[in-house]
Amino acid sequence: MNLNTIVEVKRPASEGDIPAWREGYAWLAGGTWLFSTPQLATHTLIDLETLRWPSLKASAAGLEIGATCTIAELERFEAPAGWSAAPLLKLCCHALLMSFKIYNAATVGGNICMSLPAGSMISLTTALEATYTLWPREGRPRKVAALDFVTGNHKNVLAQGELLRSIHLPASALQKRFAFRRSSLTHLGRSAALLVGTRAKDETGFLLTVTAATARPMQLKFDRFPSDEALRQAISKTIKDADWFDDVHGSAAYKRHLTYYYAEQIRSELA
Numbered sequence: 001m002n003l004n005t006i007v008e009v010k011r012p013a014s015e016g017d018i019p020a021w022r023e024g025y026a027w028l029a030g031g032t033w034l035f036s037t038p039q040l041a042t043h044t045l046i047d048l049e050t051l052r053w054p055s056l057k058a059s060a061a062g063l064e065i066g067a068t069c070t071i072a073e074l075e076r077f078e079a080p081a082g083w084s085a086a087p088l089l090k091l092c093c094h095a096l097l098m099s100f101k102i103y104n105a106a107t108v109g110g111n112i113c114m115s116l117p118a119g120s121m122i123s124l125t126t127a128l129e130a131t132y133t134l135w136p137r138e139g140r141p142r143k144v145a146a147l148d149f150v151t152g153n154h155k156n157v158l159a160q161g162e163l164l165r166s167i168h169l170p171a172s173a174l175q176k177r178f179a180f181r182r183s184s185l186t187h188l189g190r191s192a193a194l195l196v197g198t199r200a201k202d203e204t205g206f207l208l209t210v211t212a213a214t215a216r217p218m219q220l221k222f223d224r225f226p227s228d229e230a231l232r233q234a235i236s237k238t239i240k241d242a243d244w245f246d247d248v249h250g251s252a253a254y255k256r257h258l259t260y261y262y263a264e265q266i267r268s269e270l271a
């Protein structure tokens with residue numbers, strides 16, 4: 001849609017060109033959400049595309065994802081041999097309510113900064129133990145664990161004008177075995193529940209990440225592989241009644257049910 005409150009689009013060529021932050025400014029990434037609804041409080045967009053941040057860089061340490069990397073680019077990424085969790089990238093890229101346009105324009109950083117429960121880039125990066133690099137408008141860059149970034153439905157830890165610059169997926173997580181379960185009420189619809197379990201190759205531990213069913217990502221970490229009963233108890237201890245996310249894509253009770261159901265399937269698959 002046309003945003004008739006916008007009077008200027010700034011296109012910085014480098015970080016040095018980014019203007020001091022003012023009320024009414026908004027970062028523009030893929031624009032798939034920004035242009036989907038009126039932005040009455042916004043008069044200036046600052047386009048991140050012109051900064052030309054590298055999209056994807058694989059190294060022995062893991063995968064560095066520029067915040068402006070599109071979901072389509074991430075979906076096409078060919079991972080080095082040994083990154084057994086790499087198929088999760090593709091699975092999560094397809095776990096959005098997505099038209100062709102959104103798929104090609106939406107960015108990984110934009111999806112994370114939207115901080116919706118059904119943000120599948122949040123699911124992916126939390127499950128793979130990512131660290132985000134944030135650029136405050138004043139001061140030095142800071143690092144935040146993916147698990148701590150989203151604080152509620154459409155809420156996160158970004159201060160005013162603060163940028164998400166990049167996402168680091170550690171090689172140790174990319175080398176894990178994984179199991180994935182997702183449900184949505186309609187084919188290609190918004191996720192009602194998206195769960196990922198991971199387990200290191202040495203077979204110690206188990207990490208279960210619950211997203212979409214809850215307003216923010218929840219994670220259960222086990223040093224020893226849990227029994228079915230231990231897993232159920234841990235879910236009920238960690239996820240409180242108020243954490244289940246009730247919306248048109250599923251009631252809280254439905255999402256709670258899916259979570260227990262899929263968690264046990266994931267546990268059995270990785271046992």
Ligand SMILES: Cc1cc2nc3c(=O)[nH]c(=O)nc-3n(C[C@H](O)[C@H](O)[C@H](O)COP(=O)(O)OP(=O)(O)OC[C@H]3O[C@@H](n4cnc5c(N)ncnc54)[C@H](O)[C@@H]3O)c2cc1C
Binds near residue numbers: 031036048106116164
């Ligand atoms: C039909 C439709 C279906 C959708 N389905 C889903 C869905 O299933 N799940 C879901 O999560 N979302 C969904 N969305 C919302 C949105 O399109 C996606 O979250 C998308 O990934 C946002 O990415 P973008 O690059 O287009 O962000 P933009 O629209 O450009 O920006 C989104 C917000 O993030 C801010 N932002 C962007 N990048 C940065 C950055 N690097 N640092 C700081 N702030 C930043 C922007 O200022 C803006 O507030 C849907 C939208 C539509 C229209």
